[in-house]
Amino acid sequence: MEPGNGGSAATTTAATAAPAALTKKDFVSNQDIRWCPGCGDYAILSSAQNVFPKLGIPRENFVVISGIGCSSRFPYYVNTYGFHSIHGRAPTFATGLKLARPDLSIWIVTGDGDGLSIGGNHLVHIMRRNVDCTILLFNNRIYGLTKGQTSPTSEFNKKTKSTPLGSIDYPINPISLALASEATFIARTLDTDPKHMARIFQQAAEHKGTSFVEIYQNCIIFNDGAFEPISDKTTRADNALFLDHGRPLVYGKDSHQAIRLNGWQPEVLTFDGTPPANVAVHDETAVDPSWAYLLSRMDPQAGFPVPLGVFRRVTRDTYENLMTRQIEESRKKSGPGSASELQALLTGEDTWTVPA
Amino acid sequence: MEPGNGGSAATTTAATAAPAALTKKDFVSNQDIRWCPGCGDYAILSSAQNVFPKLGIPRENFVVISGIGCSSRFPYYVNTYGFHSIHGRAPTFATGLKLARPDLSIWIVTGDGDGLSIGGNHLVHIMRRNVDCTILLFNNRIYGLTKGQTSPTSEFNKKTKSTPLGSIDYPINPISLALASEATFIARTLDTDPKHMARIFQQAAEHKGTSFVEIYQNCIIFNDGAFEPISDKTTRADNALFLDHGRPLVYGKDSHQAIRLNGWQPEVLTFDGTPPANVAVHDETAVDPSWAYLLSRMDPQAGFPVPLGVFRRVTRDTYENLMTRQIEESRKKSGPGSASELQALLTGEDTWTVPA
Amino acid sequence: MSAKERRIEDIDHIVIRFAGDSGDGMQLTGTQFTDTSAILGNDISTLPDFPAEIRAPAGSLAGVSGYQVNFSNFDIRTPGDAPNVLVVMNPAALKTNVGDLEPGGILISNSDAFVADNLRQAGYTQNPLEDGTLRNFRLYKVPITKLVDNALKENPLSFRQKERCKNFFALGLVYWMFNRPMESTLKWIQDKFKKNPDVLDANTRALNAGFYYGETTEAFETRYQVRKAMIAPGTYRKITGNEALALGLMCAAERAGKHLFMAGYPITPASDILHELSKHRRFGVKTFQAEDEISAIGAAIGAAFGGAMAVTASSGPGIALKTEAMGLAIMLELPLVICNIQRGGPSTGLPTKTEQADLLQAMFGRNSESPLAVIAPATPGECFTMAFEAFRIAVKYMTPVMVLSDGYLANGAEPWAIPKIESLPVIPVHHPTSKTDGAFLPYQRDPGTLARPWAVPGTAGFEHRIGGIEKADVTGNVSYDPDNHEHMVRTRKAKIDGIANDIPHADIFGSPEGDLLVVGWGSTYGAIVSAVEKARAEGLDVSALHLRYLNPFPKNLGDALKRFRRVLVPEMNLGQLRMLLRAEFLVDAIGLNKVKGQPFKIAEIGRKIHDLNPKQMPSARRAAAVA
Amino acid sequence: MSAKERRIEDIDHIVIRFAGDSGDGMQLTGTQFTDTSAILGNDISTLPDFPAEIRAPAGSLAGVSGYQVNFSNFDIRTPGDAPNVLVVMNPAALKTNVGDLEPGGILISNSDAFVADNLRQAGYTQNPLEDGTLRNFRLYKVPITKLVDNALKENPLSFRQKERCKNFFALGLVYWMFNRPMESTLKWIQDKFKKNPDVLDANTRALNAGFYYGETTEAFETRYQVRKAMIAPGTYRKITGNEALALGLMCAAERAGKHLFMAGYPITPASDILHELSKHRRFGVKTFQAEDEISAIGAAIGAAFGGAMAVTASSGPGIALKTEAMGLAIMLELPLVICNIQRGGPSTGLPTKTEQADLLQAMFGRNSESPLAVIAPATPGECFTMAFEAFRIAVKYMTPVMVLSDGYLANGAEPWAIPKIESLPVIPVHHPTSKTDGAFLPYQRDPGTLARPWAVPGTAGFEHRIGGIEKADVTGNVSYDPDNHEHMVRTRKAKIDGIANDIPHADIFGSPEGDLLVVGWGSTYGAIVSAVEKARAEGLDVSALHLRYLNPFPKNLGDALKRFRRVLVPEMNLGQLRMLLRAEFLVDAIGLNKVKGQPFKIAEIGRKIHDLNPKQMPSARRAAAVA
């Protein structure tokens, strides 16, 4: 008999049993939530708990893995398997777990500090490998848990506890970084739009490969209002650009603004009535990431709207599938890996026998 | 008297003294070179030693900082200050040194493993901060020093010591990553073109801010021929695109191929005689990095030439200047930081006196 | 009985603890009370107790924040074992703190907060203020919320905003009770809220209302008064360990004629060092919030290579991440100060709690033989001295020095005699700039200290290369020579060991020989010495020795240990110093180990001393002890 | 005197060292000679000595590569103190190795390589083959390059290609000299070069030419013969430590009914474990080359959480980087094997050299109290056993286990009795899948082992959360409770300490009591036991005890130490085990410390034993010892 996989008999059973009809309540744990009242994290948690039961995955097959930060408390509040790890390293645990157990649905929760400061490299590498999992990066442009220092997404010149005279660090754009990391699914959403969040979470979960989702999240205590005016419902339409595959880049309260290209450069276009023909059309499936990159660079300071939605969604073999395939192919070629083959490996090629 | 800076009196003297006329020989150290015969590293070293004396910087103001790898032996061979540090961390030492000593000319030497695997995050962060220094990334698409394992730039499916059945890791594009890291100077050159290398090194050195230079480097032992056909002089012209600011993207042995844009997408164009008007023109100073990003994605597998030269060169305050400015402004505002002010700081606001 | 007639009792010292929800401003209340007492001339010692890192829901047990202050008319060393007075702003604060209150102690409660929802959150099924369970305390039920609301009738702020002034009411009441002047706090309110007159007014009124409440109601029979302590003459301020540490680093740089470079990455309880230093650009202090702890130490090493006074600070997990680079710094032999503000572990552990369990990591937590100097302050104020000392050693011996502080020292406060900068020793720095002839030899050592020269980039003629591969002594070239390696391994150790010639002998508190010696290090100082003092007053033959230098040990340590029949080592770990002492001196040291995330109480050490049943002091010594 | 007539002398054992440029194929030559000797039934032990990591210029001192093999007709434990025969392919090899050759030893040199340029590179001003400086050795000057060129006249390869066969010539000559059959090597050449007939032909001819050269020239007076060793019956292979370790891990997974997950990041001398395991996908082995060492241990912990047999391997700087995550694994109480293939340090140190200076790091190199199990193989073959044992302990006790190997074990080889897989113990694994009722309690411990249950994701009803913050025992919920923290700190330690009940007592080599006990651990085994054996043969009252278990120690250790008047601890560090023994048992252990990046010689330990002047054995014991 061949050695059992990491998963026990139970796993196999669970994975094959028809998933019971789950509801949000099934994903609420018995732990008291310890975020500040008014923190954007609540809404994100709630959206995730709404989406989980809709994915057709048995509850016991979910694993939520986080680093350290306010956001990283997330796993405690979800009644699945959970792993609150160490600062910045969640992608590493996720990679090992997914390789060992491709049957699991893995969610990584990280913050702008956890994921982009100390953990930036792991994020880059999990994305380039395309490990199948969903990364939720809670971007509040501040270190919440350690009480308000600058983060890699904090604005230039921001005054924080560690930068009382203003930060001299130029911020990172998480979407650009994900693109440079060859991620196959990249999206942005925000805490004050639960419907959009839920839609994006669902798409991210359904994507095979690493799904990277940046979530604008308000830290009411240390960085309140960081995403005004788009977090505010009343001003959102004029300042956000909702990306939809195959649809023109039109926005504005009365949908009278759009983006067109001048050469490779985007421009804002104002119009009345139907959008002109030269409005750019979103293609989230473009294999060349340059399109999505260009979108990621649209700068509100320069009068552009902030794109929300799916920047990129392309297909590439997942890491764990490639690994499984190597195992299968190697078995086809060199034998099924039986105990007797292992004995042969132990024995090696050159032996000698000392007679009794 | 105010406390002396990190630099001693000697430093100041040296920095102000007119630099003696230096030659390449001044930059050759007395240490035996320990690279394999035929390694591309020799040519890179030689180019750097050619450029150093031309920069008008006193020899003692150069510091070469490296991580670990074959490439990282570089500092030993250059007769300047040198720092052979630990794997992947060279940018961190460089950042501290430059902040403490803005007067120095700092060069970072790293490999594709050192800089993009273990050290990827530091590379991202030094670039976003725009610390004034020049980074030479020796990309041989392999781990040389540890004798031949896959690196983040190794091709998919590559067979190496650690991936005998082929690598399942999708490679990283260093130029794309540098762009996502907001680097202000980004270029690519290769070991078999010493003139191009020297030109790029010089431009990189003259740029204020982080200059990132990817160097295609042949590891003759573990990855020979990785950059054929562009490393080969006879086939280079047809396979490489030399970027020149303000010049059309024309290439080929007889300069009869060019790049034009179809929407935001580059296309290869073949022509006879003068290039057509719609050939794209290189703008290394484009503030929006999307242009350079698009260039970085041109894929030889898809029939594109490999761009060499300067992808991007833009101006942004350097990290150390911003730090110096904060010091100056804070002195203007709150006092020059004298010993008596320090005494006042020690004393604080609420004191009481116990009489004798 | 009218207010005026109530008597004021003189007492030696009082321990008050303020406890409430994280949002209730207890840290501020405690600090204000402490400042006032300090300025009044009491000796003080404080212990803030923060909740877990994130603000828990209002009213929850996890959200309780506490601040304990001990103030006295004599020399005290700890924030006190058990509070004599406990102020609680809600049921959760009562629940988590009442167990510490001394029997018969004063318990002041905001009775308005004892409503159903809060009681449930605290896990009470009935109201403890009413069910008689608190009968062993002197319970005062004060409807603070209502009283504040009344006092602020005229004020235009909203009810919620007004409610936030209730900590000032409590403070006012306690000021009255302990007969303290309110000027200092009134002035603080003035300064703080000068841009917001309504809030200024509200807080002022709340403070006064609390004071008058004490004066006018009949509920309080007695007032207490703690007179000035006999403190050495001088000018004092209150200081926390982290503040003192930051100032010590700055003064060391000043006395070295250098600029300070500090690189850190936020982590509790070390972040405040970064925060504090980042305010001081005008002093040439450069602070760098790195992308992680590895980058932070890397930057510090880079700056040290460049000739700066370089320091990095962190805690638990962050220190673990720095260990590879520490090994490099040891190879490079560059001056570097590493501050470890220890917290509860392992792993993320108890980030806001104190512990002293990183001593062996400091000693051995790197690959291979990689010795560095380790020192530890014993009190908040000493964090200044030892930070200064760290740089003195680092520069003189060209070595990394680890400073082991902890959460208790970092956040705790005590009065501090403000030093005169010019009376601090000069830290001599030498960067070679001229040499006789031949190539510069970066590993040619000073025969006395074994330190190598600190030649900095920018100095013509001193170009050299350093790195983490083993290097030949003298030349510093890469060397794989077996004998050189052994020589270098032993030399690196000898250099650190040699520091023993340059540090003070350990003082003994008590007698130079006897039955029992209590040996400690770090923040346990106050509790140990107080317990020993008490035991000696009872005539027991017990002395104390407190180590500020852990590597190397003071030269007289072995001898001192031998002069006692038994050795007791109290530590907030499982016996780390004890292990070092046993290994080095083969003494059968006994451990007293507490790993609860909380400092020792004097009584805990006292009890252990009694359990060991030490002999009575010889009468001659006794007389001396009592004198 | 014709070839046939030369006598063949029987000897017990011979130590040969092959030395040449990195490009000369010395590792291959040595391995071939070793394989042949092993198959012939000699006992063998080998010591490869690699140059610094990068290929240095041909002919340089830094580029010299060596391979030493000891083969014998009795039980040997080390590659031999000093070579009896030295083969040098160029002046640099002579320069760096001749100092080790025994006086009167055989020195075979490729005289063609002693030309001006090579001599200069090696730092010779005149040709040492000619100037009489080698007169104390039996020097053979063989113009190997020319002889090979002659032998390959017919072969179409270029001169440079032909030259590369000269190591086979040398091998052939040595085969002749020691009367060895060449079949095994001829077969190897056949297999290796079957696709390249010219190279096959060239190497075959070169090998034969070397053999015939010995036979036909008159230069060599004597041939030697080492007969079969008396080895326990069984089937053997030659194995290096890293190979054995990899196989041990695979067999442990097999006997646990599990798949192996290995995550690593290349680093000398641990990389080969990753290389070896990455070949074995068909056995379900998943290997992951991570982006760094932190990621590697992270992935291993993640896989362990998922129920895999998870391992990570590294050395020096890489282990330092893993320490934060090790602390997490200790908190999580998940099974994890961490292999540390120690190398010279600190920092980058001497990457290709051996050392055993990470013991204290293994014990204490993490923040706070973070105990894990530490074990160490003593020989290359034992790397198999201890890798297996590591998984047994990890799974049974739900704990990380550190395996301390080193560069000497990793690359050294010895004969290994091939185990039958089915005779290896089963490693029982239990993942709970059904429970009586109520919530699953992830920290409810087995009362015997104190292990918590290993419930894996995918199991319905066992959903739970783990993390690095302190957790309540039983429930595993986050807990800041002081008493719980102390309980957990002590429980984690008690769990590791309890492993002592489950490991063998330490064996004593020699007598159970007496004058001097030599205590060692890890790769010093061979040298220590051989030295002690020799001393005992001389009648000295010396015994040896070798520790495979460092944390916890075997239960009989304290008692065993007490039965000897003195204890000597030889270590390739500055006294790390010695320190642990002193602290734990208060024995005044004496150290013998060598930190040269090289293993101990038997004679070095023997000399120290003599210096300590041990008593003669009591006669009764002596008789037993000699028997």
Ligand SMILES: Cc1ncc(C[n+]2csc(CCOP(=O)(O)OP(=O)(O)O)c2C)c(N)n1
């Ligand atoms: C190794 C290590 N370094 C530092 C810390 C302290 N720390 C905890 S969370 C955090 C940053 C949190 O910021 P972010 O990731 O943005 O999360 P948020 O709290 O904003 O959700 C830091 C620095 C730690 N726990 N471990």
Ligand SMILES: Cc1ncc(C[n+]2csc(CCOP(=O)(O)OP(=O)(O)O)c2C)c(N)n1
């Ligand atoms: C912390 C640590 N991990 C691993 C190593 C081993 N190591 C040395 S160099 C290297 C990679 C070298 O590859 P690269 O950066 O591409 O440089 P190259 O040798 O190809 O120039 C590795 C893994 C090390 N020295 N330190």
Ligand code: SF4
């Ligand atoms: S500190 Fe900010 S991010 Fe953290 S819980 Fe509070 S509001 Fe949320």
Ligand code: SF4
């Ligand atoms: S191994 Fe490769 S990269 Fe390293 S020195 Fe040799 S040829 Fe150059």
Ligand SMILES: [Mg+2]
């Ligand atoms: Mg954040």
Ligand SMILES: [Mg+2]
């Ligand atoms: Mg490389």
